[in-house]
Amino acid sequence: MSDKPLLRIINLKKRFGDKVVLDGISFDLNKGETKVIIGPSGTGKSTLLKSINRLVVPDEGEIWLGDTEIVRCKNINAIRQQIGYVFQDFGLFNHLTALENVMIGLTKVKKIPKKEALERARYELNRVGLSGIEDLYPAQLSGGQKQRVAIARALAMDPKLMLFDEPTSALDPELIGEVLAVMQELAESNMTMLVVSHEMGFARSVSDEIIFIEDGKIVEQAPPEKMFKDPENPRTREFLFKLSELYGEG
């Protein structure tokens, strides 16, 4: 039981019409690990993450969260409560304040008493460095603040696993740091994380492994030192070179 990975993905396949988006993806993620997925846009990274939460239903393959298979499980809502999901475009509920955004999952999904939920929500907002903005609405927050509220909202649910789908790519450059800092802290506190991101500095310093996906297949996966110094596949080398040109050394 203990040597079983927290997340195991086996031969995942998905096509939209004629386009094959996922073409047999398999990998494991152990408890406490952080893995970063990189790859050209439109190669199935988001679809892979959505599949894990069954926001997209894969055509073939299995996804195991501990002892539960997700693709064919009956009660998906129970699974989703255990997986935190952070979106590129934040996905904050526009009609709720920052505090209410964090509380709603606790009160409506987990049915936790309001007072307890309120305390937990304040704690989570404080944890991501957002004390004092509890009563502001999403339209009044900066992108970096929005994304940190979204992270707090996911954390409040006590997830076993956190999924990040390009959490910083909708942010202004000067706001990226505050979100990455929160994610780094999370990774260091042994949260299990799967992150789609091209922030190579983050990948290098935080991740246990980098997975390079192209055309729905895993081209290469390796710890960051190996990936950056000595990638095996020429395609990986080329892609990383382009990233470093675009984003600097990181």
Next chain:
Amino acid sequence: MSEFLRQFMIVDIFVTNFGTLMQGLVFTFELAIVSMVFGTIFGVLLALGRSFGTRLLSWLCTAYIEIIRGTPLLAQLFILYFALPPYGIRLSAITVAFLGFTLNSAAYQAEYTRGSIEAVGEDQYMAAYSLGMSSWQTIIYVVLPQAIRWSIPAWTNELIYLLKSTSIAYVIGAPDLLTQGKFIASRNYQFFRVYLIVALIYLVIVLAAARLIGKIEKKIEIPGFGYTKNQR
């Protein structure tokens, strides 16, 4: 004073018939507000049925909305009032008025609400599902509260429209403001002056209602929603 200007001397008529006019006004208010409230409730249900219901339910809601919007209000009132009694359904003029305006308003409000539901972005659904909310929880806690806020400006128009259009109830003899005006005029033969008074009363209540709703909107406004005037 010229005969033309004398036409506009309406104060004495207004004072003499104040009681009757106010009776009519009260009924007009009742009719508009009750139709608005029940029309809103029924309209939101229709919109939910059309947007999220099974195919059959969605089709039924759409059919209802299209039939009501596609036929004249006057015809709908006549049908309720004149066409039903042969089948043993006898409704009073007042009942027909309340029922007719509610059923009619619901169809229009369903369409306003549906437009607002469609304005709620996919990201909101995804975020709700990712927290483990069911489809129903997502609709009730996330989609509907936002859709309702988007609908507020349309509802303002609907209430103003209802305040005036309830005057159509006079064709079936419901005791609204216009009916009372007609009753007064048929006694004193001062048609122009009486209808001028009636029109002015409508103008005053419509302006007052618009201002009142504007204040309520301001009170419940949330930054980031369409009708907000003082957005950052």
